[in-house]
Amino acid sequence: MLTVITILVNYIDSQLELGVTKYVNSFCIVFILVIFLVQTTIWLIRNKAYKGIKQAMLHYFTVIKLRKSFLDAGYHNKRYYFNNEVADLPKVKLEFSGDLSQAKLFIENININKNIGDVSVSFALNNFIVDRSYLSNNENFYVFEIHDSNIDRQYKFDSFDAFKNQSALIDDYTLFIDKSISISLFGTLLVGMTGSGKTYALYSLILQMLTKNVHYNIYFADPKNSSLAVLGEKISKENTATDVEDIIDLLQKFNELMRQRKAEIKEKLTTKLEGTYADFQYEPYIFIFDEFASFQTVLQTMEKKKRDEVMKLLSQxxxxxxxxxxxxxxxxxxxxxxLLPTNLRENLPVKFVLGNAEKQTYITAFGTGVDIPERYFELGQGVFTCPIVANTPKNCHFSYLDFDIMEAVTHLKS
Incomplete structure (x- = not known):
């Protein structure tokens, strides 16, 4: 508009020779520059350009596309200004990680009878996909944790040395899952059909334990006497069992050691009341129960007293x-x-479901009413829950191990 006015003033002045152009032109130019600078400054601040122009551009185009999605989905409030109907859109905030591979998206909860689920958030995020979503603590925003799908989060190790070097970067009481997820030790449920990558996921975690500076005491129960039993016998033959009676004996031994640890830690709790084994630098003990369903099937044929004893040992x-x-x-x-008593399953804090499982498998693992990210999962990929890290199911990608597992274990043992 200012440009058009300037051209008109110049034309009129040239015709009438009023001599005002030298004043109007200067004013218009200064005014245009001020507006341009103000608008540029607002844009730079709004899109957090102080974190880099690349992030600013990504922020800008993502927010623009999201706002269009809100309009298309009708996710807005209606307001009237000067008798004109206006769409009042929710506020949007984006917080990117330093490498722009992950972000937290905050969409204002505008408290109308419209669910944010009706908005195609993923569609508006270009290459970013939603890991999980939840309400903020004050319930003012819906929070979406997103990541760039073009970035492969799965580790691929073509040698044991590379694997060992990565493990060395992680705390002794922590295990990595993929490039963005590491978890502390917890009771764990690992579910996956044949071909889902479940076994190699387990190998990845076991190998990490063997490379730590802290000694991990690993117990192996494999009622099918398959590959885990072979690996267990290589790592700790005296703590590996395949026969059901031997597994029960091993479980009793495990509980007795736990009882002794309980007495030891009780004395140290006077110095740190809520301390754990890691705070006092104790060695962790892991009892890996492969093909638990096979064990449970045989256990059900035994007398009730024996069944109750085993359930008590597991529950403790x-x-x-x-x-x-x-x-x-x-x-x-x-x-x-x-196959797995509900009280045991519900008290296992970490749960993995690998591969493209049936809906019922997700329900029994995570419970009813839990949203599962809809993805096609490749080998070693799936969803998991874990205290603090993922209180709702989140995508995970276990490592691809392209080296000889037994050879690595032999090297470690030597």
Whole structure:
């Protein structure tokens, strides 16, 4: 508009020779420059250009596309200004990680009878996809954790040395899952059908334990006497069992060691009341129970007294082991209540479901009413929950191990 006015003033002045152009032109030019500078400054601040122009551009185009999605989905409030109907859109905030591979998206909860789920958020995020979503603590915003799908989060190790170097970067009481996820030790449920990558996921975690500066005491129960038993015998033959009776004996031994640890830690709690085994530099104990369904099937044929004793042993570890450093890891193809008692499953803080599982598998693992990210999962990929890290199911990508596992274990043992 200012440009058009300037041209008109110049034309009129040239015709009438009024001599005002030397004043009007200067004023218009200064005014245009001021407006330009103000608008540029607002844009730079709004899009956080102080973090880099690349982030500013990504922020700008993402927010613009999201606002269009809100309009298309009708996710807005109606307001009237000077008898004109105006769409009052929710506020949008984006917080990117330093490398722009991840971000937190905050969308204002505008309290109307419209669900944010009706808005195609993922569609508006270009290459970013939603990991999980939840309401902020004050319920003013919907929070979406997103990541760039073009960035491969799965580690690929073509040598054991590379794997060992990565493990060395992580705390001794922490295990990495992929490039963005590391978790502390907890009781764990690992579910996955044949071909989902469940076994190699387990190998990845076991190998990490063997490379730590702290000694991990690993117990292996494999009622099918398969590959885990072979690996267990190589790592710790005296703590590996395949026969059901031997597994029960091993579980009793595990509980007895936990009872002794409980007495030791009790004395140290006077110095740190809420301290755990890691605070006092104790060695962790992990009881890996592969193909638990096979064990449970045989156990059900035994007398009730024996069944109750085994359930008591398992429950004691699950309920008391976190502070003491004793953990049960249960591995199975499905976690139905007929195969895994509900009280055990619900008290295992970490749960993995790998591969493209059936809906019922997700329900039995995570419970009803839990939203599962809809993805096609490749080998070693799936969803998990973990205290602090992921209180709702989140995507994970276990490492691809392109080296000889047994050779690596032999090297470590030597």
């Amino acid at each position: 570890v699950v309920l008391q082991g976190r502070q003491l450093g004793f953990f049960i890891w249960i591995v199975m193809q499905k976690s139905d209540a007929t």
